[in-house]
Amino acid sequence: MPTYTPPLRDMEFVLHEALKVQDQPVEGYSELDRDFTAAILEEAGKIARDVLAPLNLSGDRQGCTLENGVVRTPEGFKAAFDTLREGGWTGLDCDPEFGGQGMPYVLATAVGEMHCAANMALMMYPGLTHGAYSAIHAHGSDEQKATYLPKMVSGEWTGTMNLTEPHCGTDLGLLRTKAEPQDDGSYKISGQKIFISAGEHDMADNIVHLVLAKIPGGPEGVKGISLFIVPKFMVNEDGSLGARNGVSCGNLEEKMGIHGNATCVMNYDEATGFLVGEAHKGLRAMFTMMNEARIGVGLQGLSQAVVAYQNAAEYARDRIQGRAITGAAAPEKAADPIIVHPDVRRMLMDQKAFLEGGRMFVLWAANLIDRSHRAGDAEAEGLVSLLTPVVKGFLTDKGYACATQAQQVYGGHGYIEEWGMSQFVRDARIAMIYEGANGVQALDLVGRKLAANGGKPAMAFFEMVKTFCKAEEGNEELKKDFLDPLKAASKDLQTAAMYFMQAGMKNPNAALAGSTDFMHLFGHVCLGFAWAQMAKASHEALAAGTSEEEFYRNKIRTGRYYMSRLLPETALNLARIQSGPEPVMDLAAEAF
Amino acid sequence: MPTYTPPLRDMEFVLHEALKVQDQPVEGYSELDRDFTAAILEEAGKIARDVLAPLNLSGDRQGCTLENGVVRTPEGFKAAFDTLREGGWTGLDCDPEFGGQGMPYVLATAVGEMHCAANMALMMYPGLTHGAYSAIHAHGSDEQKATYLPKMVSGEWTGTMNLTEPHCGTDLGLLRTKAEPQDDGSYKISGQKIFISAGEHDMADNIVHLVLAKIPGGPEGVKGISLFIVPKFMVNEDGSLGARNGVSCGNLEEKMGIHGNATCVMNYDEATGFLVGEAHKGLRAMFTMMNEARIGVGLQGLSQAVVAYQNAAEYARDRIQGRAITGAAAPEKAADPIIVHPDVRRMLMDQKAFLEGGRMFVLWAANLIDRSHRAGDAEAEGLVSLLTPVVKGFLTDKGYACATQAQQVYGGHGYIEEWGMSQFVRDARIAMIYEGANGVQALDLVGRKLAANGGKPAMAFFEMVKTFCKAEEGNEELKKDFLDPLKAASKDLQTAAMYFMQAGMKNPNAALAGSTDFMHLFGHVCLGFAWAQMAKASHEALAAGTSEEEFYRNKIRTGRYYMSRLLPETALNLARIQSGPEPVMDLAAEAF
Incomplete structure (x- = not known):
């Protein structure tokens, strides 16, 4: 059976020696000294290694089952979730006002890597809950926050995100789920949602569904989408659970993987829902x-x-x-x-x-x-x-x-x-x-983010790489192995961006045909930049004298591998981008 | 449910217009006129589409089961196999002396692509049989051939290849299965083999296992391996089936895929085996x-x-x-x-x-x-x-x-x-x-095949590409889109081979660290060469006048895509190869 070892030293290196979080003037970061983060990460790592990882393979083999509307998760999942809840891990970076621990996201991310590595399927239950928490936290009314957030932060209740329908995923403008306004200000939600992760299960007392639906008479397409809270059980004024709502799991999908997570077809049959934020502005709320x-x-x-x-x-x-x-x-x-x-x-x-x-x-x-x-x-x-x-x-x-x-x-x-x-x-x-889907990410990057705000963020990124390289110019230890390759890759990225601006002007397909290559090119430059910074930190540690000489030397060796064998893919990405849209768009649809 | 469409026109194009098999002075190729191959491929395609493909998904969902030593294949598999047998497809390219149809391998390969595409798991049963047939055909005694081959060609019996043991796969020198010589000239085979595809099933009357084992007292390592026939049921002199032999399926592996194929742990318990070819020369026989x-x-x-x-x-x-x-x-x-x-x-x-x-x-x-x-x-x-x-x-x-x-x-x-x-x-x-495994293929390519026979085959390959490019030099339609990129890629391949010869002399790891990249580089040049030839054939057809203008134009367009967007990967492969062995070999084993 596979095992998992928390990469504590590597995380500490990134947080404290490369990113130097403890020196950043960010609220809450003053707490992030080495002892504190080490204590948190060590504890999180133990749970990953001893509680979550041992259930990963068995969870995959057993999967989830649906019987009479009840979904059962694999053996041991609930007990492991209890361990997460009891340790306060479900609310690690949540707002203290609602019972969270208010820790920085950077620390929650390090913890998340370990827990996910140990058991990705199980961690989706708290993961989706966190997403729903964030949406309600950002857009819910004070009453909604008070009603739902404390229980979501504590992990007593979990959450879901209901976007996809059988005929639409990426293009949410097509969605059909309806929300009929009621006299009491609530809505009756009806429709079918698919691919709903953690949609139904046996690990929490209640499930808070966030559902995108259309209020009849609203604008067409994505501008007519609203966001609703639809609890599995209604919540009484005193916070106790009331009647079962009109939402149920109609089927579990048989998937290629993440078998331990229940991927549900959710049927909404005049379920009571509560509008989150403004009507017709649901997509924006969901995208926050x-x-x-x-x-x-x-x-x-x-x-x-x-x-x-x-x-x-x-x-x-x-x-x-x-x-x-x-x-x-x-x-x-x-x-x-x-x-x-x-x-x-x-x-x-x-x-x-x-x-x-x-x-x-x-x-x-x-x-x-x-x-x-x-x-x-x-x-x-x-x-x-x-x-x-x-x-x-x-x-x-x-x-x-x-x-x-x-x-x-x-x-x-x-x-x-x-x-x-x-x-x-x-x-x-x-x-x-x-x-x-990753193609949609590439589209978002090239079609939206690259030119956003007049291209300022992109400029800031290039500037940051340039400033780093300039500052280290005289650093002979970095020059050949790290700075030169980073500069070359960064130049490839800028050339590609320039190509998109020029060719994309005439033909938008010129940019989109190269979008995935651009996303990869960008990723390589980011990792090359990361490695250059880690190499710098390692050289500094070696120069200062250290008892962990091999640790730092191995970092530099591993970084050199990245720079010499993986980073050069940027030239291929650029060549593909510059080959233009014709080869991609040349064939008629029926010729495929 | 997915469907499958036999790519008949595309196959015809490759066979008759690009490779021009009908013009090649090869025995049996004179039969390969367009009408004949079209008839064979059409019939094979129908079976793929109508018989094999509809069982693919259900075969995956059902998988194989083992109960009391009996392996059951998915519903419909036996009937589909009967269709293959009845149509003579199992012996398509087999020796007519043993009931085969004696067709060229190139035609069997085209048929094989379709049948595999439609149902890979099912086609492994005849596929393994064909491998065992070839080994016996090449190395068996006349008596062995007469006893086993006709039934394997007809598909009444199937075959297997037993190499792997729990502790050894790639390194067969470590194998432990024993073959004790008996007075009657047979051997008693004892040991455990794993990952035996089609090792046991309910689709054939008998299974002919080819087993690698060591005769006690033979040379150490791979030089002491012999090859044996171990039938599931003993075969009487009159060809009828006799007693059950001491071989059985101990377990079925649960695999990521090919669920319709039974991947067996095979236990040999003093099973009667018959030596194929010479003692201790089994590995060579198996590798033929x-x-x-x-x-x-x-x-x-x-x-x-x-x-x-x-x-x-x-x-x-x-x-x-x-x-x-x-x-x-x-x-x-x-x-x-x-x-x-x-x-x-x-x-x-x-x-x-x-x-x-x-x-x-x-x-x-x-x-x-x-x-x-x-x-x-x-x-x-x-x-x-x-x-x-x-x-x-x-x-x-x-x-x-x-x-x-x-x-x-x-x-x-x-x-x-x-x-x-x-x-x-x-x-x-x-x-x-x-x-x-593909890393072993890369090792075989770089460590053995590249320098084999004084490098003559490699030279012949480069010469062939060069001759083609030279012959088409004045062909303006091919030059920019096909010949130039092909020449550049071929040059990358030659540069890499040269690097291996020079650096590999000093340090063999220099060649092996780049072996997988070299294999991919080589593959790209082969596909680039293939596309250049297909583009040439397409331009010729267009120049000659054709009613299928779009077909040929789409070939050229698709080829252009390969040359401009996929082939340039060769530069990346070369860069990686030339980065040398240090980045790959730098870390101590315990640093991973």
């Missing part, structure tokens, strides 16, 4: 927490790469097969461990270099959210809005590729379910699809 | 048919890309969501079909350009096998030996990536099992692993 939700999905992609990699590395050290070409490495054994073979190492290095860079990237994005929310930093807000589709799209595409590669290290055993590597691949797969 | 077996697996990777693509294209034409950025394409509908979106097209074009090029590549490889076997063409033999790991490794890596991309086109529905796209991904995944 989109940055965090999408970063959360990027984190899922990363986390599956992390746990898959850890197990692949262990297997590669353990499994003996063949001999090193340069001479037996373990002559006392019948064969050498497969980690001696260059191609096995290549696979492991691909994963390690990606995931350590990816961790820095996602923690940086979380840090930007904190700076935006807690320090009113407008540049940070613009930047994270620009980077969000990159975090989501790049980390999930590459995370899936890494999980596949980790599975490959196992050879035939990787294909057998009991070894658990297949599950990491199958679970990682969904992250490329939901919360806006 | 390796080229065909590996090309067959490459074909599996391709075939899953084909069927996944077909369904994705259909879905993209059908599913409406959003509007084209250049203005509504279907204003009469609530939204446009998603095929209008550039990024959706990009995904479809990636798949289409790969699979049409891949089809030409694999049929070319099959053609080379025919030229080697049927025309004694030594250059063809050397070439196909060189190309085999590329066919296997490149087509399965890219086939899996394409299936994943086809699944992506479906959005959330791609993740739901009933839509069938998940199955294509899960089934395609195994092809990267078995029959020599």
Whole structure:
């Protein structure tokens, strides 16, 4: 069975030595000294390793079941959720006014990586709850907040997000679920929603559904969508639970992965709903927490790469097969461990270099959210809005590729379910699809975010990379291995952006045909930038003298791998972008 | 439910217009006129579409079951297999002396693509049988051939290949299964084999196991391995079935995919076995048919890309969501079909350009096998030996990536099992692993095939590309879009080979650290070469006048996509190769 080891030292390195969160003038960050974060991360890591991870494989094998409208989650899931609730983990970064611990998002993100890596399917229950919490927190009335948030923060109740219908996912303007206004100010919600994660289950007393629906007579398309709270059980004035509402789970989807999470068809049959925020402005309300939700999905992609990699590395050290070409490495054994073979190492290095860079990237994005929310930093807000589709799209595409590669290290055993590597691949797969398929992320990046606010956030990003490179100009240790490749990649990114501006003006397809390549190009520059900063921090630690010399040297070696073997993909991305829209658009639809 | 459409016109194009098999002086090829191959392919296509494909999804959902030693295959599998047997499809390219139809391998490969695309799990039963047939045909005694081959050719009996044991797969030198010589010249085989595809099932009267085992007292390691026939039921002198032999299925593996195929743990308990060929030369005997077996697996990777693509294209034409950025394409509908979106097209074009090029590549490889076997063409033999790991490794890596991309086109529905796209991904995944994991293919290519025979086959390949480019030098229609990119890619390949020769001399890890990139680089050049030839054939057809103008123009357009957007990956492969072994080998094993 696969295991999970919390990467505590690596996280500490990113938070305190590369990002230096403790030095940032952000509200709440003064608490983030090394001892404090170490204590939190260690405790979170124990839960990941000892409580969540042991249920991952069994949760996949058992899956969820639906009988007479009741959904049962896999054995042990409820007890594990209780552990999360009791430890206050469900409200880690939530508002203290509603019982949350008010910790920075950057810390919650580090905790989230571990919990997700250990059991992605289980963590979706609190994950969706957090999304619903954020929406109500941002747009609900005081009464709604008082009624729902404390129980959601404590984890007693969970939440869901109901967007998709059978005929529409990306294009929500087509949705048909209706909300009929009632005399008492409530609405009767009727319609069918699909792909509703955690839509029904046996782990909480109540489920707070957030539902997008149309009030009859409102504007056409996306401008006529409103957001509603539809509780599974009505809530009495004293906070106790009342009658069952007209919402039920009609079916569970059989999916490729995340079997431990109940993916429900939800039927709303004149269910009582309460408008959140203004009528017809539901989509905007739902999208408020989109940055965090999408970063959360990027984190899922990363986390599956992390746990898959850890197990692949262990297997590669353990499994003996063949001999090193340069001479037996373990002559006392019948064969050498497969980690001696260059191609096995290549696979492991691909994963390690990606995931350590990816961790820095996602923690940086979380840090930007904190700076935006807690320090009113407008540049940070613009930047994270620009980077969000990159975090989501790049980390999930590459995370899936890494999980596949980790599975490959196992050879035939990787294909057998009991070894658990297949599950990491199958679970990682969904992250490329939901919360806006990655093609939609690329469209958001190129069609919206790149030119947003007159292109200011994009400029700020380029400026930041440039400033870093300039500041380190005389740093001979960084120059050849880190700064030069970073500059080249950043130039590729700027050239691509320029191409979009010029060619896209004449033909918008010119930009969109290269959108996914641009998202990947951007992701590579972000990870290259992350690695350059980590290399700098490592050189500084070495220069200052340290008892962990190998730790820092290995960081630099791993970073060098990224810069020399993964980052050069930017030239390919650019070549594809510059090949223009014709090859992509040339064929008639019926020629496919 | 997914469907499958036999790509008859595309196959005809490759066979008769690009490869021009009918003009080749190969025994049996004179039969291959257009009418004849069209008749065979049409009939094979009907079986694929109407008999095999409808059982694919249900076969995946039901899987195989083991009860009291009896393995049951999914509903309908036996009847479908009967159809294959009755039509003579199991012996299509087998020796007429044993009841085969003696058709060229190139035709069997085209048929194989269709049958595999329609139902990969089911086709593994005859597929393994064919492998066992080839081994006995090449190395068995006349008596063994007479006893086993006719029933294997007719499909009444099936075959298996027993190599892997729990502790060894790639490194067969470690195997422990024992063969004790008996006075009557037979052997008693004892040991456990794992991952035995089609090891036990209910579709045939007998199963002919080919088993690698060690005769006590023989040489150590791979030099002490012998090959044995171990029938499930003993065969009496009159050909009737006798006693049950001491071999049984101990367990069925739960796998990520190919659920319709029984992957067995096989226990040999003093089972009676018969030596095939010479003692201690078993590995060589087993590897004789390796080229065909590996090309067959490459074909599996391709075939899953084909069927996944077909369904994705259909879905993209059908599913409406959003509007084209250049203005509504279907204003009469609530939204446009998603095929209008550039990024959706990009995904479809990636798949289409790969699979049409891949089809030409694999049929070319099959053609080379025919030229080697049927025309004694030594250059063809050397070439196909060189190309085999590329066919296997490149087509399965890219086939899996394409299936994943086809699944992506479906959005959330791609993740739901009933839509069938998940199955294509899960089934395609195994092809990267078995029959020599793709890293082993890369090692075979770089460590063995590249320098084989003084590098003559590699030189012949480069010469062939060069000759083609030279011959077409004045062809303005090919120059910019096809010849220039092909030459650039071919130069990257030569540069990489040169780098291996120079750096690999000093440090063998220099070559092996770049082996997978080299395999991909080689694959791209092969597909680029294939596309250049298909473009040439298309331009010729257009110049000659044709009623299928759009067909040929679309070939050229699709080829252009390959050359401008996929082929440039060779520069990235080369950059990685030239980054050398240090980044790959730098870390100590315990640092992972």
